Amino acid sequence: MSHHPKLKPVTAPPELLAALQQQFSERLTTRSAILERHGKDESFHPGAPPDAVVFAHSSAEVSTVVRLCQQYGTPIIPFGTGTSLEGQIAALYGGICIDLSQMQQILRVSVDDLDCTVQAGVTRKQLNTYLRDTGLFFSVDPGADASLGGMAATRASGTNAVRYGTMKDVVLGLTAVMADGQIIRTGGRARKSSAGYDLTRLLVGSEGTLGIITELTLRLYGQPEAVSAAVCPFPELRAAIDAVIQIIQLGIPVARIELLDALTMQAINRWSKLDYPETPTLFFEFHGSQRSVTEHVEQVREITTEFGVTDFRWAVHEEDRNALWQARHDAYYASLALRPGCQGWPTDVCVPISRLADCILATQADLRSSTLLAPLVGHVGDGNFHLVYVLNPEDPAELAEAERVNTRLVQRALAMGGTCTGEHGVGYGKLPFLAQEHGEEALAVMRAIKQALDPQQLLNPGKLVPL
C-alpha cells in the first residue's frame, strides 16, 4: 500500500525540455544520477525519478517553469533538500523537478520585529548560523538540515515545538508560485491579521500540491539568556509519560521534552559510545532567564523524582548539551546500526497527550508479538512519537510485517483521537489513511480546493490528496 511504483510515466515532451534548456542552459539536467537523487527521499518509500531537474534561482524562474509545464501538461515536483520521509519528492507521474536549493538568499532580518524573509532554499542551520550574532534564533528543528521551504511545505516541527510551535506557527507569510504561474504573496509582517482567508496556512503543509513556496517570512525568537539540559532515566515507560503529562499540565515552559525508549538508549550508547542507563529516558531542555531556568528545573526534578527517577543528569555547559542533542539527533542512524546492512522505515503519529502512554504501551506490546526491530523516540510534550522499523529490504515478509504493524499503529492513533502524522506529512506513504482520519466529507473539501487551484493536477500529483 505504501510502496507505489512510478504510477503512470508522463514523459516530458522534447519540446518542453528544449524550451527549458533554452531558458536555463546548464541549470537544466537530465543526468540519471541527478534524476535518481531527486526522486528518492530519506524514507523507505521507493523513489521515482523526474524526467529532468531545473535549478531555479527566483520566483520568476519558478513561474517560468510552471507556465511551460502547464503548456505541455507535464507534472511539476518541488525539491528542497530531499529529506522528506513519506515519499513527497517521488515523481510518481514523471515530470519536471524544480530544485530550489540554490535559492539561498537571506533577504531581510529585523531584530526589532523578530522576523526575517528568506528564499525557500535556505536551510535551518544556514539561517541559524547567519542569526548567531543578532541575538535571535529560528526555533523549528526537525533534525535534518532541511530547507525552510520544504519544512513549510510539510508543516515540519521537531524537538522545540512544545515551546515554540511548528511551521504553522512561525511562518508569517509566503511567496508562492501557483499552478497557473501566478506569483502570490500571502500573510505579511504584522503579528496578526483578520484580513481574508489564511492562504499562508493553507499552503503550509500542502506539500507542493497547491503551489510552490519560493520565499518565506518567518517569526524568530530571542536567544535565551540561559539554557540547561537534563537526562532523566525512568524505571518504566508509563512513569516517564505520566511525568510529561504533569509537566505540560502545570504549564512549565520546557523547550524540549524527548522520550527515548530502552532500545533507542541501547542504540545510542553503542553508536555514540555513551553510558546512559538503558531504560526509558527523557531528555529535557530549559530556556529562559537564569532564575526561571533554575525554577523550572527544580519543578521538573521534583516531578520526575515522584515518578521514580533517582539519577537526574545535568548538561549545563554548551558542549555537554550539544553532545546530548547530537546523540538524540543521531538516534535514527544509531537505530539502523543495531542491524548492520538494514534500512530504516521511520513512521510518525500524534495523539492527545492523555492517550500517549496507552498508545505507546499498546504499540510496544504489538511489537513484542512481532519479529520487527523498532526503536521508539518521541516529541512527547506534543503527544508525537516515531518508530523506525529496521528492515532487511530484500525480505518481503519483513516488509509485509512492517506494513501490518504500521497500519495497526496508525489506526490505534486515530482511534485515540490522534493523527496519522504529527510532522512527517502525507506524501504518498500516509495517503491511505487520510479518509479514515478526516472523513470523506472533509476529504471532498480538500479535493475541491485542489481542483480549484490546480485543475490540471500537475502540482506534485499523487501526493497528499487521495484521488
Place this chain on the structure above:
Amino acid sequence: MSHHPKLKPVTAPPELLAALQQQFSERLTTRSAILERHGKDESFHPGAPPDAVVFAHSSAEVSTVVRLCQQYGTPIIPFGTGTSLEGQIAALYGGICIDLSQMQQILRVSVDDLDCTVQAGVTRKQLNTYLRDTGLFFSVDPGADASLGGMAATRASGTNAVRYGTMKDVVLGLTAVMADGQIIRTGGRARKSSAGYDLTRLLVGSEGTLGIITELTLRLYGQPEAVSAAVCPFPELRAAIDAVIQIIQLGIPVARIELLDALTMQAINRWSKLDYPETPTLFFEFHGSQRSVTEHVEQVREITTEFGVTDFRWAVHEEDRNALWQARHDAYYASLALRPGCQGWPTDVCVPISRLADCILATQADLRSSTLLAPLVGHVGDGNFHLVYVLNPEDPAELAEAERVNTRLVQRALAMGGTCTGEHGVGYGKLPFLAQEHGEEALAVMRAIKQALDPQQLLNPGKLVPL
C-alpha cells in the same frame, strides 16, 4: 464606501419560509424587531435585516437550513452574538439568518489534554465560568462576550493574544456545515498534525463565507498560579511604545500589554470615576509562578523607568485587577460618552512592531489636523491598535471625514507592511482594502476557493472576498 445599503434584496420565497416553518415551527421568526437586531452588529456600518431568522440547535439542523436555502438560491448568514465590528452579519442580499446562540452545550473538557469541545453558541465568559473549578481557562478575550463560533469566524484575538495567541492558534478543530449541507470535521485533538490541508485555519477567519462553524475544539491553558497587573503612565507616546518594543524583544512573557492614549485615559477617568494620570499609559498583566511574575515585573519596571515612568501603580489583588481591566474594556463606552448622543465607529489596524510608534504618531498628527474626536487604544504587544471615531451620525460631513481619515490610516498601515485589520475582520467595512493588502493575484486565489466551496455564492454574500 463602507456604508453599503442592502445591495440587492433576494427575498426568501414563501415556499422556503413554509418549509423552514414546518421544520422549526416557533424557532423560525420573521418578526421585524428580531430581523433588525440580527442584521445590525455593534459597528457603525448600516445593517440589513435578513428575511427570517432560524434558531438552530445542532449541526444537523444547520445542515437542513443550508440545504433548503440552496434549493431556493437564498443567501445564508450565520449569527452568534451580533458583536462583530465590520458589518459581518448584515444581510446585504437578504436571506436566512441562522442564529447559533442557542447552541450552548459544552460537550467535553479534558483537563489532562488542556482542551475542550463546545457548540458554536457558547460564549467565552460562559466557557470560563464553566472552567473555573478545573484549573484551566480559555485565553482569547476580545472584550465583548462573543460566541466562540463567531470569534473563530472572525479570527478574533484581544488583550491576551500577545502571550496566548489568537483564535488561529487556539482552535484545534471544527465541525462546520458547508455550502452543500455536508457536515465536515477538521483538525482534531492531537497537538499537531501534518495530515493534509489545514481546513481548520482556512475556516477560522472566513466569516461564514466558506462554511458555518457549529462546533469547536479549543486549546485551554492552566490558570496561572500568580497574576499581577500594573498601570504605567508615560511622559509621551513614543516612550511607551519603545518600552513595549524592548519588552517584546527581550521575550518577557507578559500576558497583556495595552496602550491607552491621553484622550482614552481622560475618557475612562470620567466614565469609571478614576484618577489615572491623563497621559499615554500602558496597562500590563503578568501570569506565572510567584517567582516568575516577580521577576518579569522587575524587568518591566526597569525598562519603563528607563523610558521615563515614575509612577508604576500595582494591582495585585483580584478586585483591583478586575477594576483595571473593566476600565480598559469600558474604554469604548467611555469614549462615546465624551460626546453624548454620538455613535462610535471603531477601526483596527496592525503593523510590525518596529513601525508601531511611527504609525500611531502619524495617525495622531493626522487627527490633530482633523475635527474628528478619536481616542486610541492598542494591543501593542502585537502591533495592533484601534481608533474609535466618535461621530454624529446625522452629519454627512463628519462621516465623510471619518472615512477619509480611516482610509489614510489603513493605507499608512499597509505601507508599513501591516494589515487593514488585526482582529475585527473584513465584513464589508474593510472589503475595499483587500486588493491593496494582498494583491490581485492572492485575491484571485481567495476567489477561486470561495467559488469552489460555495459556487452559488450563498454563504454570507458580499463579505470578505471582493467580487
